[in-house]
Structures are given as C-alpha cells and as structure tokens.
Amino acid sequence: MLNIGIDLGGTKIAAGVVDEEGKILCKASIPTGAGRPADEIIKDMADLAQSLLADNGFSLNDICHIGIGSPGIINRSISEVVFASNLCWHNVPVKRLFESMMNKPVFLENDANTAAVAELMVGAGKGYSDIVLLTLGTGVGGGIIINNSIISGSHGIGAEIGHFIIHADGMECPCGNKGCFERYASASALINWGVEALKENPGSLIYSMACGNPANVTAQTVVDSAKQKDPAAMEIFERYIKYLALGIISIINIIDPQVIVLGGGVSKAGEFLLDAVRAKTEELLLFKDLPHANIELSTVGNDAGIIGAAFLDRMTV
Amino acid sequence: MLNIGIDLGGTKIAAGVVDEEGKILCKASIPTGAGRPADEIIKDMADLAQSLLADNGFSLNDICHIGIGSPGIINRSISEVVFASNLCWHNVPVKRLFESMMNKPVFLENDANTAAVAELMVGAGKGYSDIVLLTLGTGVGGGIIINNSIISGSHGIGAEIGHFIIHADGMECPCGNKGCFERYASASALINWGVEALKENPGSLIYSMACGNPANVTAQTVVDSAKQKDPAAMEIFERYIKYLALGIISIINIIDPQVIVLGGGVSKAGEFLLDAVRAKTEELLLFKDLPHANIELSTVGNDAGIIGAAFLDRMTV
Numbered sequence: 001m002l003n004i005g006i007d008l009g010g011t012k013i014a015a016g017v018v019d020e021e022g023k024i025l026c027k028a029s030i031p032t033g034a035g036r037p038a039d040e041i042i043k044d045m046a047d048l049a050q051s052l053l054a055d056n057g058f059s060l061n062d063i064c065h066i067g068i069g070s071p072g073i074i075n076r077s078i079s080e081v082v083f084a085s086n087l088c089w090h091n092v093p094v095k096r097l098f099e100s101m102m103n104k105p106v107f108l109e110n111d112a113n114t115a116a117v118a119e120l121m122v123g124a125g126k127g128y129s130d131i132v133l134l135t136l137g138t139g140v141g142g143g144i145i146i147n148n149s150i151i152s153g154s155h156g157i158g159a160e161i162g163h164f165i166i167h168a169d170g171m172e173c174p175c176g177n178k179g180c181f182e183r184y185a186s187a188s189a190l191i192n193w194g195v196e197a198l199k200e201n202p203g204s205l206i207y208s209m210a211c212g213n214p215a216n217v218t219a220q221t222v223v224d225s226a227k228q229k230d231p232a233a234m235e236i237f238e239r240y241i242k243y244l245a246l247g248i249i250s251i252i253n254i255i256d257p258q259v260i261v262l263g264g265g266v267s268k269a270g271e272f273l274l275d276a277v278r279a280k281t282e283e284l285l286l287f288k289d290l291p292h293a294n295i296e297l298s299t300v301g302n303d304a305g306i307i308g309a310a311f312l313d314r315m316t317v
Numbered sequence: 318m319l320n321i322g323i324d325l326g327g328t329k330i331a332a333g334v335v336d337e338e339g340k341i342l343c344k345a346s347i348p349t350g351a352g353r354p355a356d357e358i359i360k361d362m363a364d365l366a367q368s369l370l371a372d373n374g375f376s377l378n379d380i381c382h383i384g385i386g387s388p389g390i391i392n393r394s395i396s397e398v399v400f401a402s403n404l405c406w407h408n409v410p411v412k413r414l415f416e417s418m419m420n421k422p423v424f425l426e427n428d429a430n431t432a433a434v435a436e437l438m439v440g441a442g443k444g445y446s447d448i449v450l451l452t453l454g455t456g457v458g459g460g461i462i463i464n465n466s467i468i469s470g471s472h473g474i475g476a477e478i479g480h481f482i483i484h485a486d487g488m489e490c491p492c493g494n495k496g497c498f499e500r501y502a503s504a505s506a507l508i509n510w511g512v513e514a515l516k517e518n519p520g521s522l523i524y525s526m527a528c529g530n531p532a533n534v535t536a537q538t539v540v541d542s543a544k545q546k547d548p549a550a551m552e553i554f555e556r557y558i559k560y561l562a563l564g565i566i567s568i569i570n571i572i573d574p575q576v577i578v579l580g581g582g583v584s585k586a587g588e589f590l591l592d593a594v595r596a597k598t599e600e601l602l603l604f605k606d607l608p609h610a611n612i613e614l615s616t617v618g619n620d621a622g623i624i625g626a627a628f629l630d631r632m633t634v
Contacts, residue, residue: 157570179484
C-alpha cells in the first residue's frame with residue numbers, strides 16, 4: 001500500500017507518494033504563499049496531492065492515508081495547528097479541512113517531529129524505538145520519540161530542543177531568554193564565531209576562505225578551515241563541540257534515548273563532527289561504565305519531511 | 318485489595334501495607350546495613366514484610382503484590398538493580414531473589430521514580446498523566462512520568478534531573494561536570510550561598526539566626542531570613558528562584574508535562590517558594606500565550622517511597 005507525505009513549509013509545500021519501505025515513488029512541490037487564508041493553502045495541498053497522483057498514473061484508491069508535517073504547535077487530539085508563526089496560522093483544523101477535500105485519513109504532526117519519524121523508520125534511527133533528532137541548522141530543532149511514540153508535550157509545546165538552557169546568563173536568544181542551546185549548537189553559532197575570528201584575525205584561513213568578507217562566512221567555512229588545522233577555526237570548532245556535547249549530555253541525563261541523530265546543515269561536516277562530539281560526550285558522561293546513547297549522523301536528507309509524514313500512522317499515541 | 322510498598326534506602330528499609338486509596342494501614346522499618354551481601358538485605362526485606370503482616374493481623378492472602386523502590390540504576394526488563402553506589406550493589410536480581418522468598422509478584426523501580434508515582438497517584442499529581450517531580454534536597458532528584466509511564470531511559474540512566482547542565486562552565490559538580498542543575502537548585506545551593514553571606518556580612522539576619530556559625534546555616538535559615546526581608550537572604554533567594562525557574566523552563570521546553578511538582582526539603586518553604594518560582598517561570602516561558610505546566614508543591618511527604626512502591630503496578634510499561 002502507498003501513502004502520501006506532505007511537507008508544509010513556510011516557503012514551499014512538497015508532496016510525495018511513498019511506499020512501505022519509505023521510498024519516494026514520485027514527488028512535486030508548489031510555493032506555499034504564506035500569509036494567505038489557511039483554507040486556500042490547504043486547498044492547494046489537496047490539489048497538489050491530486051495532481052501528483054494523476055500525473056504519475058496513480059489513483060486515490062492506491063493510497064491508504066495522507067500525512068502532513070506542519071510548522072508550529074500542534075493539538076494532536078483534534079489534529080489542529082494551534083499556532084504557526086511563519087504561516088500566520090492560529091487554530092487551523094488541518095485534518096478536518098483536508099479530509100473534507102480528500103476522502104482519506106489524515107495524520108498531522110509538527111515538521112521537526114516528522115523528520116524524527118523519518119530517521120526512526122528509514123534513517124539512522126532504524127531498528128530503534130527511542131531516538132532524539134537534533135537538527136543543527138539556523139537554529140536547533142528536533143524531535144523526541146520514546147517507545148515509538150512522539151513526545152511533544154502535554155500542551156504541544158515540548159521538544160523545543162533548541163530552547164533548553166545550557167548557559168544561564170549566556171548569549172541572548174531571540175526567544176527572550178539567555179543561554180539557549182541553539183545559541184551555541186546551531187550553524188548560526190559557527191557562523192557568528194567565524195565572523196568574529198575573521199574580523200579579529202586577518203591571518204586566519206577563515207579570512208582567506210571568505211575573501212575577508214564576513215557575509216561569505218558559512219558553517220562550512222569554519223568546518224573546512226578547522227579540518228585544515230587553522231588555529232582560529234579549530235578553537236571555534238572545539239568550542240562548538242563542547243557546547244553540543246553539553247546539550248547531548250543533558251539529553252542523555254534526562255531522556256537517555258537509544259540513539260541521538262545529528263541532522264541539519266552542520267551534520268554535513270560528517271565524521272569530522274561525529275568523531276569529535278562522540279569523544280567529548282564520552283568525557284562528560286555521568287555513568288561512564290554503563291551503556292548509553294549512540295550518536296549518529298542523519299541519513300535521510302532533504303526528503304525527511306515527506307517520508308516522515310507518510311509514516312505518521314506507525315507512531316503509537 | 319492491599320499491597321505492600323517497600324522503600325529501600327541507604328540507611329533504612331521502610332515497609333507499609335497500603336490500600337487502594339494509597340492509605341498506609343501499618344508500617345515498620347529496620348536498618349539497611351548497607352555493605353552486606355545483597356541476598357542478606359533482600360532476606361531482611363522479605364522478613365520485614367512478613368512480620369509487618371503478622372504483627373498487624375494480615376496474611377499474605379490479603380496482599381496482591383509487593384512494590385520496591387530502590388536507589389540506583391534499574392534494568393526494568395529483568396527487574397534488576399544494575400548499580401547502586403550507596404548499597405554497593407552491582408547487578409542484583411531483586412525481583413527474582415525476592416519472589417523466591419515470598420510468593421507474590423514483585424515490582425521494582427528506582428526510588429526517585431517511585432516518589433513521582435506517589436505524587437501521581439495520591440499527591441499533587443493526582444488526576445494527571447504527565448508529571449515531573451523535582452526533589453529539592455541535598456541534590457536534585459526526581460522522576461518523569463508521561464502518559465502514566467515512567468520515563469527512565471533506554472539504558473536506565475535517564476531522569477537524572479539534577480544533572481542536566483544549566484550553566485556551562487559553572488560550578489563544579491561531584492559528578493565531574495560543571496553547571497549541573499543541582500548545583501543551583503538544591504538545598505545545598507541555598508546553604509552554600511547562605512554560608513558565604515554569613516562570612517561576608519556579619520550584619521545579616523542569616524548571621525544572627527545561625528549565631529555566626531556557618532555549620533548552623535540551613536536552607537530554612539536562608540528562606541526564613543528572606544521571608545523577613547533580610548537583604549542578603551533575599552538576594553540569595555532570588556538567585557535560587559532564578560536558577561530553579563531556568564531548570565523548570567528547560568523541562569517545559571523539552572518535556573512539557575501537565576504539572577511540575579516540587580518536593581524535598583526546600584519545598585517546605587511552601588507558598589513563599591511557589592509564588593516566586595511561578596512568577597519567574599511565567600517571565601521565561603517560550604510561548605507566553607499558550608497553556609503550560611502547572612507548578613505545585615509536593616503533598617505526599619515522607620511516606621512517598623512506600624506509597625509509590627505500592628502503586629507500581631498501575632504504571633504502563
């Protein structure tokens with residue numbers, strides 16, 4: 001049996017027909033047009049799903065259900081988006097509206113959790129039941145799955161992994177607090193520290209790789225410079241690894257999952273990142289002699305939103 | 318039907334016959350004699366349970382099951398204590414040994430989680446399914462229950478709530494890390510800061526209440542002085558509340574329980590503590606307009622270990 005997974009983003013809506021092994025048989029996308037009335041956007045999602053089927057020789061009869069990953073806070077009991085800032089949505093009954101347009105069961109979940117489902121089903125979390133996904137991008141997002149059940153909180157405001165506090169009185173976060181994990185473990189942290197190094201140290205490899213222009217500094221600039229043993233970049237990378245490991249230790253000491261999966265832009269640093277964060281985490285473990293979470297790199301990639309959405313029916317509630 | 322709850326501690330073993338409403342009908346205790354072979358201690362526990370029944374006119378037929386709360390890391394799949402430092406236990410098959418001595422089903426759980434079960438069943442968490450208990454004592458312990466299921470981790474090393482890191486590069490913790498939550502939110506934190514104030518400020522109320530002797534400073538000294546608006550004590554209490562609220566915010570942003578219950582010695586500060594921590598937490602919320610966890614004071618008291626153990630059968634696995 002096939003399912004449709006829809007990844008609703010602030011910029012585009014991507015949909016795919018997904019088989020039971022998590023393989024995407026076909027996919028398509030359209031601009032979201034965020035800011036329009038919710039029912040218009042949901043109508044576009046339904047039209048996208050219909051045309052995806054028609055254009056690829058499928059019919060609705062081939063489809064078991066439709067999963068949707070949406071930004072924002074979800075009320076799971078009524079499958080409603082309570083609040084999604086980048087869509088300007090408040091209390092949008094996505095499941096009800098979508099099911100009125102397409103006569104198939106609809107599952108709705110937060111997009112970060114959907115990505116965690118994808119890792120669990122077909123990615124670095126395959127074979128596990130308890131995983132935490134850390135998406136190291138502009139911010140730090142992620143999802144928590146325990147016993148094949150998505151942990152998103154009693155009020156839908158949990159699993160905001162970027163916003164647990166690892167540094168009281170630390171760097172200011174746009175959320176209003178200080179010292180949130182994502183201030184120290186996101187790609188933005190690497191970029192900010194890289195820009196500082198560029199300004200302070202014109203002899204650094206970061207400076208030359210960015211042609212002296214702060215706007216050219218990316219997370220990859222810092223990582224590539226550190227790989228080449230540029231002292232300024234190595235100092236930044238070590239600092240980054242320390243904070244990332246402190247966050248991972250907090251996750252281990254509270255949730256103790258089977259595996260922690262690193263995704264997002266920074267995870268493209270690959271084994272260089274993985275080896276360093278594994279070593280630092282080992283140093284900081286509370287119970288050094290007892291088994292603990294594996295740390296792995298995400299393997300699903302950009303289609304995690306589509307694939308995870310298609311597997312939402314597999315999660316226990 | 319009645320059950321027996323046993324609270325195995327490093328100093329004493331307490332057992333009680335508990336009815337279905339969580340009322341203790343009778344109880345007794347003996348010294349643990351920690352350091353002795355595990356089977357001797359377990360034999361003492363079984364003898365204590367037997368004599369408790371006999372001395373109070375009950376028989377084993379009145380009892381449905383026996384629950385045991387033990388310190389240390391528990392392997393739930395085999396009901397074994399993997400490691401308990403204060404008992405010097407390694408891989409002790411408590412359930413198997415106990416069931417061989419008393420022919421009743423035995424449930425084994427970590428003692429901090431057992432206290433959380435007591436709050437859930439008959440205390441401040443009654444009527445909820447998702448709670449986090451914070452025990453603010455010498456350290457910070459606690460338990461996490463989601464959907465009536467104890468969250469203690471894939472390897473049994475989770476719910477170490479005192480050891481998530483809220484202050485990178487902060488105060489050293491005996492666990493080897495820096496900035497653990499319990500360094501800032503335990504009774505010990507209040508005492509340490511109170512002793513500093515006494516030494517630096519002989520005019521403070523803390524100084525006079527402790528008769529100038531640092532050894533006399535307790536958490537209550539600081540709290541009582543703050544209640545009387547002693548400036549040094551108020552500054553310490555506000556600092557304590559800030560860090561406690563930072564930890565609570567991290568718990569809300571990750572776990573988002575229905576209720577966070579404050580227990581342990583510091584919770585005896587009552588409404589004075591509760592009002593302050595509720596107000597500070599409100600300030601720091603990520604989603605200020607959305608519903609979030611209630612914060613409440615523990616109501617179960619010293620028998621939480623016995624009562625929680627007696628209710629272990631009610632937890633879903």
